[in-house]
Amino acid sequence: MSIADSSIASELSPVAPGGQVEGESAPGLSAWALALRRLRRNKAALIFGALFVVLVALALAAPLWAQVADTTPARNHISDTIVVNGKSEQVVTLEGVPIGPTWQRKFFLGADSNGRDVAVRLLYGARNSLFIGLTATIITTLLAVVLGLLAGYFRGWTDAFISRGLDIAWAFPPTLLGVALGVSFALGGLKVGPLRISGDSLWIPTLVIGAIGVVYLARPVRGQVLSLREKEFVEAARAQGAGSLRIMFGELLPNVASTVLVFFPLLVANAILNEAALSFLGAGVQAPSPSWGTMLADGVLLLSTAPHLTIVPGLMLALTVLALNVFGDGVRDALDPRAKVRLER
Amino acid sequence: MGRFVIRRLIGMVVVMFAVSVLTFLIFNVIPNGAPEDRMAGRNSTPVQIAAIREEWGFDKPLYTQYLTTMKKVLDGDLISYANQTNVIEEIKRGLPRTLALAIGAALIWFSLGVALGLYTAIRAGRWTDTLVTVLALIGVSMPVFWLGALATYYLGFKAGIFPNGGYSEIGEAGLWEWVKHMILPWCVLATLFIGVYSRVLRSNVLDTINDDYVRTARAKGLTERRVMIHHVLRNSLIPIVTLWGLDFGAVLSGGAILTESVFDLQGVGQYFADSIDQLDVPPVLAVTLFGAFFIVLLNTLVDIVYAALDPRIRLS
């Protein structure tokens, strides 16, 4: 878990004052437009960015495909037969071996051991995995930024309190914590005051993954706020009579946000991988809801007779994460070209 | 320097204490259901449940319970309720396996990561750079358990090159068997990190290459090689070593749970996974504490090493 997070921490370097992005200013072009131009020149990032958009679109189109295939992700057709290439085949043989990809409307990518349509489940699973990945990252980002701002700006006791808290949270082995919390909440649901979340809701893994990621982002944000608050523009704002809240959310936040946003795609990629890991161990999405992780968990059990059950979700997962990584790299290079070599020596 | 070390060590103890309290709370308070049901795990009988309630004092206030539990842990007296085994003994048994996995993989990913990072930095902009970067990205994007499952099936069972998983004790079957069993897990675990490290090193190197003092060194007439190794590499390595310490700690403390499970290595991570499956709380508690200990230990060590290398940190 969160390995890339630590690399993010080391790469989160303070951005120039004024919330602006570095780069040579050509006459008439704002820094953001410049960044966009750099991004456009990065072919790889564009291609993979488009790939990601395509994947999201596919995921959103899941109900459409379900209609085409005339089934739902949970319906099992375990004793059905279908006609493939003129021959009548069993969806699941008497020995529990499911059919492989048929490349037809029904069971386009084959069936799983419960006789469910893999393609339909894959797309619905994509929805779930992407939802969890994105939402968890949003939660992480919001919490981390707020905590970092509070700690970095107010310093003193607030900082001590928050920092000690972060230290302790950091000490918890993230994977173990995620698994333990995931399993506990999956079995019993989450009951906090009036809030009741059932054990098989998607919000459980979302909250767990979101919460665990906070500590890895909060510290670097705090570090950045600490250095930023000494800059002239903050002093200027104070001189103008701005209150703490205004300074935090008006001046510091945009700076911090632009840096954090640079890492957003990478954070999402990480969250998606984390969700797959948790679901694989049974601590994430609960059956029968599909997710790439649960599909992989089911798939490896049938690796020799039905390899498509392992290969298909794994490939899709890897592609999505790769797309996010490459695109995220491109975004970072565009917004912070110091990280990339200047070819013009 | 001494004061710095002492401060850090005290901090370590404080954090460990806080972690133990929190772990205790999480596993005993937050999940629903009576803690004694949870403790008793799967094969519980009403008699067992009553006995546990009495022994651990679940009817007593929380802090008493906490003290009883911690005493059991420190005495090495913690018994798993799922199968009456001594949890600390089980951890001791799994520890060498997790260590073997972590250390082997860590050495591989460090050396390969640095080598690749350096290579791509030197060849920055050329197609080899792009190729290696792409490969590294792919390595980072693949779920480790997927890779492991495919590797152990196709290279292990189908091709027969490697064993079908499991761990071979050096004492029992010799060094070569041990290595054969460990190669795939090492490689699979390392793949994940090589990608990250090569890219981080690459970007660090590229940053430092253009720094002023490097230009000065070159201007002074030092050979490119000397410049690279003595100046650039040394400075680029510091954040990498920091990173390495943190990641090694993470892997050792249970981050390898997936690799261990897929290859059936029966290390500490897998012990945790099996225990959580059975809702067997004592091992879960103990492994979490053990994991936290390693993270904190390595964090502290890294801090100390960093401070030794960079005097500014000591004074903060």
Next chain:
Amino acid sequence: MSRTFRGLACLSLACLAPLGLAACGGDDKKSAATPSGGTSSSSTGSTGGRITSATTSFPDFLDPALSYTQEGWQALWTVYTPLLTYNHAAGAAGATIVPGLAEAMPDISADGRTYKLKLRSGLKYSDGKAVKASDFEHTIKRVLNLESGGASFYSGIVGAEKYIKDGKAKADIPGIVPDDATGDITINLVDPDGRFPYILAMDFAAIVPSDTPFENQTKNPPPGVGPYKFENVQINRGYDLVKVPSFNVPGQQVGKLDTIEVEIVKNRRRQTQDTIQNKLDYMNDPPAPDQLRDVRAQYTDKRYKEFVTNSTYYFFLNHRVAPFDKPEVRQAVNYAIDKRSLARLFGGLLEPDCNFLPPGMKGYQKIEPCPWGDPTAAPNVARAKELVKQAGVAGQSVTVYGNDEPEAKSLAQYLSDVLNDIGFKAKPRIVEASVSFATLGNQKTKAQAGFANWFQDFPHPANFFFLVDGKTIQPTNNQNFGNVDDPKLNAVLDKANQNADIDAVADDYAQADKLTVGGAHVAAYGHRKLTVFYSERMDFENCTVWHPVYNLDFTNLCLKKQ
């Protein structure tokens, strides 16, 4: 016992029939088993050698007084012998009770309350100590004192209840009168119990020395009288079964192999792969699902074979809670479930069947034609939907209970899907396995339907029918999850349970079976198959004996003659 494939123990109090059931009478005939006694060993096959075997979970206990799982019994049977035991044979011969450490079958009094046995003379434990008659009383005391899962089987002995209540380990049980000088053992029961010979043959009553402590001895099992003994027991890692050369009891089979090393390998896939590659000699569990097809195709009858066990898998339907209080609705469920699908969920290791009773049991008569449709053909979902509509319960919500063992989970899911298809709003509720029996056995839960299974404790039909006997319903620790209370069925069972002669009442039990299935009191779908899979070294032809109670007989395992 109920069994899951992690080899979990049946919960001690929760899985036993309450005392009320033990009122099975006897008459002045001898005990139920035909006294065919005699040797049961197959003398074919080589002797000697050492093999490695694997299983996914360590037995719940390696203490005969406590173990209540298939893995436990399978090992314990080779190490400890009770006064009565079974033939080491397959099929009906294996289900026959024969004298073990006793000289002959028991003398049962006319009123069925007194059993007289005589211990063979000259018996020695594997460590050389002599066996005394009073060891038997100590053995039973351990079962009662340690609150074993099997305790309730022996609570029908005079004084046993008081012994349990008083809780003093060393107190006497008046109902057991051993005479060390002569070797006579007299057992007095409160009420006659036709099952008692089988109860005496259970491993709970396997004789251990009188100095065995009143504590779980799994770490260091006591010596026993048997073809093998335990060595190298490491909890969760494995144990060894080593042949006892001095074992020589008339009529008892001696071991063939010298050593059987049992290792715990949690990963079934690895077990299967190792066995295929001959790195492992025997795997206790069925092959991993993705290897099953290939193993079947390549090795059936060469190194691999499947056996139907005496077990029943069914969905319980609660007669006391809507909507299953209406018979039409229960019928609908029986019409709608597709036994072929269920067989697939087991990877083919389920024998679909109409009957509730397993085929290996006395009293089994295949119900043909099946009132709910041919188990190997498509179900009649249309009729099921009709019945649901007729009963006016369409749209009601149903919670299907399952526990979180992998099979139970997918089966609960399956039933939910089926119920949704026929007009309900069903959802599975998965409960932790440790509390699932307590949950389902508590009337307050009002569980409408769910997954259930049962593996025989001994080859007597009463051991299955107590699950649907109105007399066994209780407010807590109930095993009759469906609260089945059919007066006709109860009457048939009452009559049959009184009679100690199984053959005489076989037809009555067949009748009970028809009533259970025909009355749609449960939705039974089949019987579990277990497997035997060897490496090439093993002698498949001559040494594979599948025992109806103990599954693969370890004592009969041997290597191919070189």
